Every structure is written in structure tokens, then in C-alpha cells.
Amino acid sequence: MIEGILVEGLIYSIMVLGVFITFRILDFPDLTVDGSFPLGAVIGAQVIISGMPVSLGLLAAFTGGGIAGGITAVIHNKLKVPNLLAGILTMTMLYSVNIRILGNRANVPLLHNKTVITGIHSISEGLMKTEYATLIFFIIFVYIIKKLLDLFFHTDLGLTLGAMGNNEQMIISQGVNPEILKIIGLALSNGLVALSGALAAQYLGFADVSMGIGIIVSGLASVMIGEFIFKSNKIAVLTLSAVIGSIIFKGIMYFARIYGYAVRMTPNDLKLITGLMIIVLLILSKTKIFKRKKGLE
Amino acid sequence: MIRLENVNKIFHQGTVNENHAIRNVNLQIKEGDFITIIGSNGAGKSTLFNLIAGTYAPSTGNIFLNNSDVTNEPEYKRAKYIGRIFQNPSLGTASNMTLEDNMMICSRKGFKGLKISLNKKTREYFKKELLLLDMDLENRLTDNVQLLSGGQRQSLTLLMMVLSRPQLILLDEHTAALDPKNAAKVLDLTQKFVSEYGLTTVMITHNMGHAIEYGNRMLMMDKGEIIFDVSGEEKKKLSVKNLVDKFHEIRKTEFQNDETLLSR
Numbered sequence: 282m283i284e285g286i287l288v289e290g291l292i293y294s295i296m297v298l299g300v301f302i303t304f305r306i307l308d309f310p311d312l313t314v315d316g317s318f319p320l321g322a323v324i325g326a327q328v329i330i331s332g333m334p335v336s337l338g339l340l341a342a343f344t345g346g347g348i349a350g351g352i353t354a355v356i357h358n359k360l361k362v363p364n365l366l367a368g369i370l371t372m373t374m375l376y377s378v379n380i381r382i383l384g385n386r387a388n389v390p391l392l393h394n395k396t397v398i399t400g401i402h403s404i405s406e407g408l409m410k411t412e413y414a415t416l417i418f419f420i421i422f423v424y425i426i427k428k429l430l431d432l433f434f435h436t437d438l439g440l441t442l443g444a445m446g447n448n449e450q451m452i453i454s455q456g457v458n459p460e461i462l463k464i465i466g467l468a469l470s471n472g473l474v475a476l477s478g479a480l481a482a483q484y485l486g487f488a489d490v491s492m493g494i495g496i497i498v499s500g501l502a503s504v505m506i507g508e509f510i511f512k513s514n515k516i517a518v519l520t521l522s523a524v525i526g527s528i529i530f531k532g533i534m535y536f537a538r539i540y541g542y543a544v545r546m547t548p549n550d551l552k553l554i555t556g557l558m559i560i561v562l563l564i565l566s567k568t569k570i571f572k573r574k575k576g577l578e
Numbered sequence: 579m580i581r582l583e584n585v586n587k588i589f590h591q592g593t594v595n596e597n598h599a600i601r602n603v604n605l606q607i608k609e610g611d612f613i614t615i616i617g618s619n620g621a622g623k624s625t626l627f628n629l630i631a632g633t634y635a636p637s638t639g640n641i642f643l644n645n646s647d648v649t650n651e652p653e654y655k656r657a658k659y660i661g662r663i664f665q666n667p668s669l670g671t672a673s674n675m676t677l678e679d680n681m682m683i684c685s686r687k688g689f690k691g692l693k694i695s696l697n698k699k700t701r702e703y704f705k706k707e708l709l710l711l712d713m714d715l716e717n718r719l720t721d722n723v724q725l726l727s728g729g730q731r732q733s734l735t736l737l738m739m740v741l742s743r744p745q746l747i748l749l750d751e752h753t754a755a756l757d758p759k760n761a762a763k764v765l766d767l768t769q770k771f772v773s774e775y776g777l778t779t780v781m782i783t784h785n786m787g788h789a790i791e792y793g794n795r796m797l798m799m800d801k802g803e804i805i806f807d808v809s810g811e812e813k814k815k816l817s818v819k820n821l822v823d824k825f826h827e828i829r830k831t832e833f834q835n836d837e838t839l840l841s842r
Contacts, residue, residue: 437694437695440696452654454657456657514676
């Protein structure tokens with residue numbers, strides 16, 4: 282049970298890192314995520330089904346998500362549409378695109394194909410329990426991604442991205458085109474989201490075009506839970522808090538699913554719970570700031 | 579070095595809100611000039627800066643930078659040669675990032691790659707530069723900029739702007755939001771950097787005393803026009819009193835002109 286929560290939390294934490302980049306670093310609320318998550322799932326699935334290596338599937342998913350994010354940024358940049366609308370446009374279009382990629386189907390099972398999970402199982406066979414092997418694999422995998430992100434946000438380009446989210450005028454004054462930065466940031470974010478989608482599909486054993494519904498809200502909830510625990514201006518701590526927030530979120534969802542029956546809750550109520558959780562977190566963070574301000578005065 | 583030719587800017591053209599913000603401005607800024615601009619609210623001072631910086635393009639007319647036409651060049655491209663400081667101290671820095679991150683971003687203009695330039699050597703360089711401010715900021719490299727006071731932030735913005743040695747700097751009432759003590763300090767720093775690095779400068783101010791005291795040339799703007807342009811020895815002889823007289827004199831003649839127009 283606990284390994285299940287941890288593994289799921291780690292897989293979804295890659296998506297949470299993507300949401301963290303757009304919402305917190307770029308200050309660009311990007312709803313493309315609801316479309317790029319299943320995009321990654323269906324691209325990964327199709328590559329695996331056609332018999333190509335799993336790693337290629339993950340790479341293709343990352344690239345596909347990156348392109349989707351880039352499209353949102355270009356719509357926002359060139360047509361001067363608000364960022365929310367640009368994201369909704371791409372997300373809606375992706376729904377049809379995803380069904381196309383799956384060959385006019387809404388879902389495909391991956392139970393009899395070689396996936397990341399079967400790969401781990403074949404390597405770890407006889408050495409340890411497969412659940413633990415999966416957990417160890419994903420801890421290492423997410424750790425590498427987190428480290429790479431930390432490194433990226435320490436580069437000159439990464440710093441500039443961070444500054445753009447805070448003060449776009451400053452970036453323009455430094456001779457940098459903010460449109461290009463938005464494309465880079467959204468591509469990176471949605472690439473991570475799609476990668477997470479591909480891994481989730483392989484872990485769950487199917488790819489479904491509707492598996493992205495509400496993903497953005499759960500991602501945001503995870504980011505906020507993480508922020509509630511850690512407060513820092515260091516990127517390494519912030520990315521860590523996003524990962525931990527994702528695991529805690531999955532834990533809460535798990536218990537809501539298991540013990541929710543006691544109060545006649547069904548899995549269909551989980552989205553409502555997620556939304557309510559965000560509202561509660563917002564209220565809590567507001568009062569916290571309120572208290573702190575009071576203390577200062 | 580910068581030349582404006584017959585520049586006009588009309589906002590909301592063809593509507594009831596039409597606003598002719600800049601009227602037929604011709605202006606030549608030479609290298610090494612330190613120009614101060616005064617004028618009442620709505621005179622078009624900030625609009626003039628926005629046109630020079632490229633925030634928006636003029637309705638008619640052309641702008642030349644080093645003899646090449648930059649009229650339609652976007653702001654971020656022109657920013658490679660032009661530094662700018664706003665009245666609001668928060669516009670020049672990224673408040674939720676550290677001092678050293680802010681300085682890193684500003685130390686070189688243009689697109690930044692995947693290099694990690696923030697290392698021991700650059701930190702030492704930043705510390706040395708921060709010593710010039712004499713605000714004890716050299717020990718606060720890892721503090722977030724939002725922890726600094728308005729005066730400290732504006733001084734930091736000034737320092738960061740000159741790090742990249744821009745060819746032209748535009749100061750848009752950069753001391754107006756500060757208390758008198760800090761304002762004096764920032765102005766002193768401005769004068770110091772300008773003379774030390776030989777920066778071509780244009781400064782908007784509401785303080786006539788400053789307008790006379792600083793720089794080698796002064797422009798007075800009113801209703802979108804440059805109504806008074808004085809430089810060199812003549813400028814040095816000015817006092818606040820005869821500046822006000824001058825303003826009334828010019829305005830009066832204009833008023834009379836209007837009257838004659840209306841009576842016709």
C-alpha cells in the first residue's frame with residue numbers, strides 16, 4: 282500500500298514539477314496540462330505498441346508535450362490572447378489529437394506490452410520484491426529530473442526565466458525577448474507533464490484520452506501542499522517541496538478512496554474533494570500571511 | 579547618437595479620446611550629453627521615453643540610433659544599447675530573487691544560454707561593485723531583493739544598469755518615489771556613474787533645482803512639445819526663478835496665439 286502511494290506520487294510529481302514551473306516560476310497559469318498529460322500517455326503507448334523501445338516512447342512523449350506547450354505560448358504571444366484562453370484552446374484541440382494518435386480509440390490497454398514497469402520487473406527478478414524495485418527506480422528517476430531542473434534554474438537562462446515570472450519589464454530592459462522565454466518555459470513544463478503521463482499510463486496499464494481531466498487542479502493542489510510545508514527562495518527546496526506535495530496529495534486521495542465509503546463517498550467525488558482542498562489551502566495561506574503581517578506591524 | 583525626426587504620437591486616433599501626446603518633436607542627443615527634462619504632468623515626458631526605448635512606435639516620424647533607423651525595432655532589441663530606470667523601484671528588479679541572481683541577469687544584455695556564470699569569481703566582482711553603493715549590500719548577496727528599502731532597490735537598479743555599460747540611459751523620475759535623503763544619495767550615485775563611465779544620459783525630473791544643477795542641457799516640455807531647449811553656459815546661468823518666469827513667458831505667448839486663433 283505505502284509503496285503504491287509513493288510510486289504514484291513520484292510518477293505524478295514529474296507533472297507537478299511541470300505545473301510548478303508554469304504557475305510559480307513563469308506566473309503563467311497554463312491549462313494545456315489537461316491535454317498534454319494524456320498526450321504523453323497516448324504517444325508513449327503508441328510507440329510501445331508499435332514495438333519500439335520504451336525509452337524512445339518516453340522521449341517522444343516529452344517532445345510531444347514540449348510541442349504542445351510551445352503552441353500554447355505562440356498562441357498567447359502572437360495573437361495576444363490571455364494565457365488562460367491560450368491553454369484552453371490547445372487543451373481542447375489536444376483531445377481530438379489524442380484520439381487520432383490512438384487510432385480513433387479512446388483508450389488502449391498496455392497489459393501485454395513491454396513497459397517501464399515490466400522492464401524493472403525483469404531486471405529485479407529474484408533480487409527483491411518487484412514493488413520495492415519499482416519504488417527504487419522511480420526515486421532515482423525523479424531525483425535525476427529534480428536535479429536537472431535545479432541545475433537548469435541556476436543557469437543564466439534559468440535565472441532569466443525566473444525573473445520573467447516576477448517582472449517582465451526587467452527582462453525586456455535586459456534585451457531578452459520574453460516571447461522566446463515563454464516558449465522555452467512552456468515547452469519544458471508540458472514536456473515534463475507529458476513524460477509523467479506516459480509513465481502513469483504504463484504504471485496503470487492503459488492509456489486513456491480522458492485521464493487528463495482535472496490533472497491541472499491536482500497538480501496545483503500538490504504544489505500548494507508542498508509550499509505549505511516548506512518556505513524558501515532556493516530552487517532546490519522548492520522542487521523538493523513539489524515532489525513531496527505530490528506524494529502527500531496521492532496519500533490523501535488514497536485514504537479518501539479507501540475510507541470514503543464510510544461516508545458514502547465514491548471515486549467520482551475525488552475531483553470535488555481536490556477542488557475543496559485547494560480552497561481550504563488558499564484560505565489557510567491567506568490567514569497565515571494575515572497573521573505574519575500583523576506580527577510585523 | 580539618437581535622433582528623433584518629426585516624431586508624433588497620437589493615442590486613440592480618430593476617437594473622442596484622441597490624445598496628441600507628442601507633437602512634431604525633433605531632437606538630437608549627442609554622445610556624452612547629460613540632458614534633463616522638466617515639464618508638468620501630461621507634458622509628454624514619459625511618452626517621449628517610451629518612444630526612444632521602443633515601448634511603442636511613433637504614429638509618424640522616425641527615430642535613429644547611431645544613424646540606423648530603429649523606428650520599428652521592438653523594445654527588447656533596443657534595450658541592448660539603452661538602459662532605463664523607472665520611478666517605481668520595483669520595476670527594475672525581480673523582488674522574489676536574490677541580489678546575486680538579479681545582478682547576474684543584468685550583468686550582460688541579450689539572450690542567455692545554459693551557462694552557469696554565477697560562481698565565486700562573479701560573486702567577488704558583484705561584491706566589489708556593491709561596495710560603490712556604500713549601503714552594506716555586499717554582505718547581503720543571498721537576500722531577496724524584496725527585503726531592501728526603496729532607496730536601496732533604486733540604487734541597486736542603477737548599479738545593475740551600468741554593469742552592462744549601456745550607450746544611453748533614460749532616467750524617468752528615478753528619485754521621485756524616495757525620501758529626500760535617499761533621493762540625494764541616488765542622484766549623487768547617478769552623477770558619479772555618469773561621469774565615471776561617460777554615459778549619455780537623459781533624466782526626467784520634477785525638481786527644477788535638479789534640472790538646472792545636473793547635466794549640460796535642459797529641455798522644457800509642455801503639451802507634447804519641446805518649448806525650451808537650453809545648453810552650455812546659458813544653462814548654467816539659469817535659476818529656478820527665471821526658469822519659472824521663462825515658463826510663464828512661453829505659455830503666455832502661446833495663450834495669446836490661441837486667443838488670436840479663436841477670435842478669427
